[in-house]
Amino acid sequence: MRISTDAILFDIDGTLVDSTPVVEHTWRVWAEAHGVDPEAVLRVSHGRRSEDTIAMFLPAERIEAAADELEELELDGVDAVKALPATGELLKAMPADRWAAVTSGGRRLMCERLAAAGLPLPEILVAAEDVGVGKPDPQGYLKAAAALGYDAERCLVIEDAPAGIRAGVASGATVLAVATSHEATALEGLGAVAVIDDLTACALEITPDGPVLTLG
Secondary structure (H helix, E strand, O other): OEEEOOEEEEOOEOOOEEOHHHHHHHHHHHHHHOOOOHHHHHHHHOOOOHHHHHOOOOOHHHHHHHHHHHHHHHHHOHHHOEEOOOHHHHHHHOOHHHEEEEOOOOHHHHHHHHHHOOOOOOOOEEOHHHOOOOOOOOHHHHHHHHHHOOOHHHEEEEEOOHHHHHHHHHHOOEEEEEOOOOOHHHHOOOOOOEEEOOHHHEEEEEEOOEEEEEEO
């Protein structure tokens, strides 16, 4: 399969960096401190903004402080984050005006995770604080495509979580799913054109018309 596109829009956690163990540990610590069932939190937290997840379990007046507390816990674990296979080579080959990152995490945390993983920072980064509604709403992907100057329908979204896949599909973009944080069966049937193990399955070609990904 060859996917020709104007630009590639990447999720970060679970797509570019292996942060899943840190994220799950942090949510467990946070949940236990607040008397919330950790397993219930983990069932809904992947791919969503922290404040959106917290709002499912705590009253509105406690959300902001609880989100700040969670971020501090996450920052403490940033050194354990690693780049996922092939992400470094892929990003370094991408022209700066042909890719962006769209994340449910906060800007400071995401920049630190990318740096810890040895990955380049995108010129366009749409973080949790940049949108009024988080994934699975498509707002983040629409904003990133517009900031790059391309129609979302001509972009490729690469995502690892159901909420993110749904956001990409809703934006009108082509979506490629990577089974790096979820079982492949959990990502099927959500609208992605393919589900691959990780980005080692992709070969990148940069053409005058934009990036082309070939799936092996």
